[in-house]
Amino acid sequence: MRSFREQSVVARFPVFVVAAWLVVALCTAVFPGRLASVAAQRPPATLPATAESSRVAAELQRGGPAVGPPVVVEWEAAARKAPPARLDPVAAQRVLGTLPRSVGSLGPVTASADGRALVGVVTLTDPDESRLQPTLERIRKIAGSLPDSRVRLAGPAAAQADLQTSFEGIDGRLLLIALAAVAAILFLVHRSVLLPLVVAASGVVALTLCSAVLYALGNWGVVTIDGQVQGILSVLVIGATTDYGLLLLARYHEHAPEMPAPAAMRTALRASWAPITASAATVACAMVALLLSSLPANHSLALAGAVAMACCVPAALTFVPAAVLLGPRAMFWPRGPHSGRSGGRVWSLVAAVVERHARPVWTVGCAALAGCACLAVLLAPGGLPLGQALAARAPSVLAQSALEAHFPAGTGSPAVVLVDSDGAARTRQRIDATTGVARTEVVPGAGPATGRTAFAVTLDSAPDSARAQETIGRLRAAAGARARVGGHPAQVYDMQRAAERDRSLVLPAVLVIVLLLLLGLLRSLALPVLLVAIAVANFLAALGISAMIFDVAFGSTATEPSLILFSFVFLIALGVDYNIFLMHRVRRESLLVGQRIGTLRGLRATGNAISSAGVVLAVTFAALTVMPLRYLAQIGVIVAVGVLLDTLFVRPLLVPALAVDTGPWLWWPTKPADGPRLGNVGEQRGQPELAPV
DSSP: OOOHHHHOHHHHOHHHHHHHHHHHHHHHTTHHHHHHHHHTTSOSOOOOTTSHHHHHHHHHTTTSOOOOOEEEEEEEEOTTSSSOOOOOHHHHHHHHHTSOTTTEEEOOOEEOTTSSEEEEEEEESOOOGGGHHHHHHHHHHHHTTSTTEEEEEEHHHHHHHHHHHHHTTHHHHHHHHHHHHHHHHHHHHHOBSHHHHHHHHHHHHHHHHHHHHHHHHHHTTSOOOOHHHHHHHHHHHHHHHHHHHHHHHHHHHHHGGGSOHHHHHHHHHHHHHHHHHHHHHHHHHHHHGGGGSSOHHHHHHHHHHHHHHHHHHHIIIIIHHHHHHHSHHHHTTBTOOOOOSSOHHHHHHHHHHHHHSHHHHHHHHHHHHHHHHHGGGGOBOSOOOHHHHSOTTOHHHHHHHHHHHHSOTTTTSOEEEEEOGGGHHHHHHHHHTSTTEEEEEEOTTHHHHHTSEEEEEEESSOTTSHHHHHHHHHHHHHHOTTOEEEEHHHHHHHHHHHHHHHHHHHHHHHHHHHHHHHHHHHOOSHHHHHHHHHHHHHHHHHHHHHHHHHHHHTSOOBOOTHHHHHHHHHHHHHHHHHHHHHHHHHHHHHHHHOHHHHHHHHHHHHHHHHHHHHHHHHHHHHGGGGSSOHHHHHHHHHHHHHHHHIIIIIIIIIHHHHHHHHGGGGGTTSOOOSSOOGGGGGGGGTSOOOOOO
């Protein structure tokens, strides 16, 4: 078998490797923009066809054309007169009647009790959301012709349009913020001019390649990308690729002062490819666990995440080392490569504290994590109403507030109840008696198409509020087993229940997947269980700290149920990542010098690299706070807090202290050597490091 030296194309032909990546980048540079245009046309989430609200929608449309979401047209009397004039619903009905039938079907226009506000509902004919914006502008222009009035658009269609508008141009801004933060941190860590640009460029080429693959998969119907998924993937690709490049360069720094640059890079690649690949596989497999979710949108994130990690690894392991070898001296100018074996004074001090006070360190550390985890109960994952999810000045949010000032909050977004016609009268009585119901009306024309009677049930609360969800639960119980409840409020209800069910299924699956991967990498049973338990504790502590941040920054701890799921997947996988790098190095060192000294040597050797990588990843996820949805900003906060907590506290203090205190038992049922072995002394010279246990 040829040696690794002979097989290392990166070290022997760096010009060709860099040129190949530049060709790939040039050919795929347009795809992030194309993917953004496709994502802007997609709904943020969908329900499975088995959900009750989905079955209601399918039954109502059976035998007829597909329809789009409803838009609520709300007029208020203009304030030019004192007192404002009363508006004429008949005139408003005539105005809406000028809309072409191709736009949508009209409902009756009704007046408020004081006559100073009107409301009408237009159910759009075209379900294609890519044409939603011009359709709503057309409705707004026609409705605005009513004299002495001001028109606003509310309802599901208007909210979706605001969501599309808010994502316009945000991906470029998010990418620039993430790259600028990465470059600044790398400059501070390496004090080099060119190196931060090279490492950041590796993230860009990985992102363009990932976007091209996802664009092709989207055209083939394999995956659907929306704005939320694209935002998450952007920071994940940039952060992960940069992290892997940093960890590789840390190994290169160890050997560069004493070896020729190609030999040092070959040694770094040989020592780094296994933990980097295992790290990416951990994240990818954890995200693939989202395929167990009942929500199709989560399936898209699972597949997209796996593709993203598959693009990060080759970019970090080929582009970064090849670019460095093109100018190994200029790349590190003005500081130059420096040895990282000692880890510096800071990490020598940390190692000394861990060595002398191992048990107090991990005892206090576990107590601190437990205290922060207790604060996680402050989170309220019952869903974010529209007024909190979007910006406060979004047109649909303002329209909903104006609507609630004159009409029941659920006006224009009713629940739809399908019942057997022979028992419709009795069912209607039970519906009317349900707490939270404002009024009930028969939906004309729905009966003949379905063979059943359809009621439009207007709620007295906003359709996406917690009170509305409680009303839907009572409504389904009151309507009976043979009835079905759908409509926009029921869709929100079904989405919340599906997210809750997903947590009970996906979270254990992620833990099992990560545990199995750690068992294969570390060849130990006790250590993987310990690392997974610490990762869970770190996740709960991050939730508790983030809950306090939400309360201060947003004035509320309310969030979406799926936030817990996504944050768990990212933090468990990413949190275990850094411990993989640490313990993989500790294991190699322990084979040479024994468990206790090997742990301290591994901590000193990896301290700078892993800490800087963690800070980079935290900052890239924190860039999600610029996204227009509070839900995405909350994910960014939780992941950033969790990564910082792990990389600055758990990994440098808690895990090494446990490793020192437990001794060789940590590697049960295997056991590293108690001291140096002659067959491994070549590791000091960059030769193969890991001997069989």
